[in-house]
Amino acid sequence: MIVYLHGFRSSPQSFKARLLAARLAGLGRSAEWLCPMLPVSPAEAIALAEREIAARLQANGSGDAGDAGNARKASERVTLIGSSLGGYFATYLAQKHGWRAVLLNPAVVPDRDLSKYLGEQPLWHGGGSIVVEPRHLDELRSLALARVTQPERYWLIAATGDEVLDYREMLAHYPDVPTRLIEGSDHGISEFADYVDDVIAWCDAP
Template identity: 75%
Template sequence: MIVYLHGFRSSPQSFKARLMAARMAELGRKGEWLCPTLPVSPAEAVAQIESEIRAHAKAGERITLIGSSLGGFFATYLAEKHGWRAALLNPAVVPDRDLSKYLGEQPLWHGGGSIVVEPRHLDELRALAVMQITQPQRYYLIAATGDEVLDYREMLAHYPGVVTHLIEGSDHGISEFADYVDEVIRFCDAV
């Protein structure tokens, strides 16, 4: 099963999530795809991800996470906790610091509506922090030097020894992600 975890204020309607879902459908693998809408609370998000995987995964099925931005932070926590593999797309490394300037009501990127970021959410993020990954071979990192939101150098430092695709330029959303979809799926399928 491939589980896509979207970023802060995002949803399964994000550009990258829709590209991945469409490609999985083209490959006849729609039943192996899961992309939940994550709540604003990091603790609730992680609990929901674990619950949905338990509900949808077949017995013994291998789980690979794809995490974008804040979803990459969650993917790292879950990969370390459960021994799962994770493909990380411009992952957040210190989200409690980065999101501290977003306290209060924040608009969602897709479908309207908003969320309210509370100080307790920053505490929940700190509680989920992975200080050092344990098995670099379980990870695949795509980092863009042109990411205008997160510093790619923090990503490289936090994920030493992982197979990395460093994109010169680009942006936080990885606008040319269509060029990398099959590369990400190959990582997900690798033994």
């Protein structure tokens, strides 16, 4: 299963999510794709992602997560792809569950970065808005990890031209993680179509 976690104010309609979904569909692998719409609350976003992943694994016959052996087998079937704030969530979930994760320009200190977005904020896709509350920053802080273990389970893709987040913070936060550093580009990785097949191949690797 490949699980995409979108970023702040984004959605499953982000262009990176749509590119990945279309590519997997072209490969006849749509059943492996999961891309939930995440709520504004980080705690609720994590809980939702865990519920949807568990439900999909159960539906696919991966076993009861309460069984240690089946839980181990289930974890081997999950790879996360997290973009921006979704990369922060993916890091937390991968560390907690032993899953693998591709991190696309991930947020490193989102409670700091989002402190200037308190209040009502418009969504990028489909209209509507969210309301960012101080408690959401506290929830973000509760998910912080000083470092990841088993860095080989992660792949960092960072763009030096990211206009929203500092790629140098990403490199410092994931010092031992295999990394593809893109010279230039932007926060959204506008040329992501050039990397879709590489990302899927990494997800498929043992």
